[in-house]
Amino acid sequence: MPELPEVETVMRGLAAILEGQTIIHAETRREGMRWPFPAGLAATLAGARVEGFRRRGKYMLMRLSTGQSVLIHLGMSGRMVARPRGANTPPPAHEHLILETAGGTHVGFVDPRRFGSVDLIPTAAEDSHRLLAGMGPEPLEEGFTPTILSAALAGKQTPIKAALLDQSVVAGLGNIYVCEALFRAGISPRRLAGTIPGARATRLVPAIKAVLSEAIAAGGSTLRDYVQASGEIGGFQDRFAVYDREGEPCPLCPNPPGCPGITRIVQAGRSTFFCARIQR
């Protein structure tokens, strides 16, 4: 589920709740999720103060006063939700990790499918973690330019759709925002990545930046599982041009005779949505 805008939104919510707070209790409710939880996770969290947060691609990093950082990935169905401690509600199903702060807040990591993950790493070595080391540029930073993207795509024989899902090309894009960015840039998802460098990359980079920025401003996109740390759903799902809109008219060329509207195809086992008239 969560792509860059959703992770950013969750992270901002957690930061508002947890920054400066001391964790007084932590508990794991199973051995792990995607991988086993790191040894001593709960013991490390208990007593630590939360110093701050950052995001790298679809990962969140929660910096602790112990000199360690908690690396969190939400997978497909992960959510991190805060509620007052002792709230008179039963714990939600699939809550695998919980934190409680001295200030009386309870934060749970809920993930039915368990594709999410948690690791504990030295803060000074965050970026050399095996899951972060090979990651491409942050798309919303200035360093993500048409020149950089062109270099990353040059010579690639894979469709641009698949190339943009590759986190080593650019960090944080997933199925929704790749579809939306390619639509905005007027580029067919089937086009080989190696044909993008140059003018098409010059259109694609601002399209990626714009769609991600707008989605963050809307609080992300909620299809099923995703909620913000506050429990609110996102708002960007109402603004999709193509994603999950098979058969609907394209917003840029509504109802021309014989136009099938938004088309769905399967690439690398995943749905792609696009307008075959506009995207070439």
Next chain:
DNA sequence: ATACGCCCCTGGTGGC
């Protein structure tokens, strides 16, 4: 090095 399946897991939905 690059590209492509397979697999991890649960839950919701739509068809029969």
Next chain:
DNA sequence: TGCCACCAGGGGCGTA
């Protein structure tokens, strides 16, 4: 109503 096949915001890993 019930059962079942299919699909879902991800991505690591093994294999060609």
